[in-house]
Amino acid sequence: MSSQWVWRLGKPCVMGLCVGLLACRGSERAAPGVSRAREVGEPSALAVSTRAGVHGMVVFGDQGLYLYHLPMWHGLHAWQIVIEARLDEAGRRLYDADRAAGSPLVTFEPEPFALASLKPGSTLDGKLYHGHFEQGGTPLPSADSAAKVSFTVQRLLMVEALRPTDPAPSSASYRVFGREGEWFGVHVARRAPDFDQILRLETRSAALGHARGSAVPVTASLPNDASHRPVAGAAWTGRLEDGTEVPFTVQREEYFSTTDLGSP
Template sequence: MSAQHDHHHHPVTFDVHGMLLFGDDPLYFSHLPMFEHPAHRFQVLMEVGFRDDVLEVIRAHRKDGDIQTFVPERFDILELGPSGPEPARTTVAGTIFQGHFERGGIPIAEDVTARIERVSCFRVLDPEPLHDDDRTLTYLCFGRAGRLHLAHEITARPDFDQVLAIRIVPGTVRHDPDVRVPFDVPAMDFPRPVPARFGRVDTPARRLRAGDTLEGAFDPGVTRTGPHGFTAQIEVLGEIYMETGDLA
């Protein structure tokens, strides 16, 4: 741990915070949350970078149907949040695994440092409420044009953690004539996650799956130029990660 963080960590949230590693340009970490442990009651998405030689190892080991995970040295996850200590954490050292690090994964790059380029989502999860199975299925959409992802919005137990690769089907974006869409639609970028809601209930059985094509309602929010909501057809290209047990 760097000296700038030696005296700021909180004993409850200072732990080994395993991350899903996915994407290409950019790469992302998604914190692997757990309701049961107070150190891991966080949904966190961030853009990260590595040295070129580490990137070569990551790409060389990419396989369809397999995942990669990152096991950092112990650190305080609050250092990634908007209310965390200053200066904010900008790097984290650890080991990259092919597969899930707790389920038979194999180390492929040890003692490497990830640069934290942007923390785009930091949400604290409350373990007390029970999940509302009647709520609308909601994801967080993020990424660059042609390399978009959805991460399921985790709310209350029991829930599920899921990350998908998607694309927005050209020609399907629709919005109210009085609402300005602040995107060049063929080149949509979502550097900050945007809620996307789908006409299903929010349960694992009704989650989005590879091959699905359906309409979602996107809600980037309200800015100085007014509301920016729109609908669009999305195609699910693949399921990168799916977990229910840790969020039971």
């Protein structure tokens, strides 16, 4: 497979190999008269998700800190969400120490809450884990006990309702966000079966400056299947709507799973 691709970036929108978090479980029906159509960049779309549940998340980032809500095709977890958040001081020490020790994955098991409550300034309390908290992961700071930590939501960078019966996409889509020296791309699930993927990206271009406070939609000239996904070391040239070319390199795959977004 060639390592050279062209990505086309659209206008801004608000929005390690491992298996998926299986903590996202439950079911929920939308309120009568409320559409479940995908509403990219509209946090208000979450207003229909009022049932509390344990929304397992991947924690990633260094300069900035981000939470990726691991979705499922149906029920109260049928949302792809990326949150930029601030972790309390004690929790940040735990997270930084685990990452410095080479942990490929840190997860967060929050106390039950409803996605409708997510907004800037809201808090999420729970426990950090080294690895997958339901599949052999150990709570931080030790395997014997876990300290309760608190995330404060700064902004919602990506909010997408999942629709497993949407038309099959002809190519893969991503949302790119971050800041100079630390960019990330999250794969957008379009039709079941699909996959979760978080990429750490490198670019020296200043053209993505507007993606610091929002996630930029990206379409890759690749089939939308896991076997053709971009992996560590792959390089390509991205193109903005105005024709500006942006070179990217995948530094590493922060997360990958076909478990939760397999067949519904």
